[in-house]
Amino acid sequence: MKRVAIVVFPGTNSEEETLRALSAAGVEAEIVHWSRGSATLRAFDAYVLPGGFAYEDRVRAGAVAAHDEVMDAVIEGAQAGKFVIGICNGAQVLLEAGLVPGTGPLRRPTAAFAPNAGGKFLSVHVFVRLAVDPERVPVLRGLPAGALIPAWASHGEGRLAASEDELDALERDGHAAFVYCNARGERVRAHNGSARDVAGLTNRDGNVLALMPHPERDGWTFMHRDGDADKAAARGNAQAMLAPSGGAIFFQAFAAALGAAVPGR
């Protein structure tokens, strides 16, 4: 089994729930603090950058972490074909590092998850839909076409921003991996003003994915928003409440990808 490092920076705050979600999907994962350095990270087969506020979002969300020494290992690994997922703040780090969408030089971002339209921190339940051919994102092997994933969006900077030419290229070349949608899978206007309603981006090879909402926060029935039919049906039944559901398919797809041969390794 491939080993996954959950990379923690000072200010990361979602590593435990990310570990739970990965473990539930059968992934062998370990929390690795930035202070252990890139040499430690290089021994892992894949990386997940969880949510939080790395370095307190100083200068700009993700900007300082993108230059951290441990990111050298993540960047080298990504370029060698290792799988990398960034969720929320982790997604911001990947964009600042230039790994996603990967259309420019490293650490010279061509896109950003910028402050939300309206300037407010938003915490809302959302659905995201796989908007590209599943073959385009080998980091999530096995997701069906148009896969619908529930998640909680919880960010102040989740609005995809880039030049119009860059946005056109991102859509044309299959970088816009996930878009916001409703429970029926119909694309909806992003709550945060994200360009083209994009919730997640991938790189050219599809081995690196940056997703703003948190699927790990909707991985069990009890985590659903109130009013959800499954949650209502599970009321009074602890076993049903604790059953994996919703966002779990995201991590199951990552587990399936890890079970396959890692490209370039």
Next chain:
Amino acid sequence: MSEAVERAYVITLTIPDNEAFTALTTLARMGLTVDTAVRSDIWIATVDAGHAAALDAAIGTFETIYNPNKHRLEIRTDARPRPGEVWITARDETPAITVAGRTVAGVRGIVRRTAWRLLDEHGADVPPAVLDRATESFLCNPAFQKAIR
């Protein structure tokens, strides 16, 4: 309507600035020789000329943006970066008409930017090439920000 004038209110911490220190460590990791990074909040107002003096006085009373116990306030009568400064702002910055949530007579619009100065060990500005590299590779994300020199 009276003539409008510009004001730039430059607010800088006088106590240690953790964000600037973190930026400094990142710049060092990038291989840039910088001794001190100075970060300031800049509030740029377009205000009716007849109300400018009142706004100057009011800014110093808005404790959410200026605390005399830990900030220095410099009032400039133009809104241009000084040599050695770079201002970072959103590409789509939209002027507000309130200052720190308050309405001030004569204010037509106000925007907030971040100013950076990078100094060498002698307290002088670093060479322009160093500031350029710091800006392009770290201080500014051109996907949604612009750097004003």
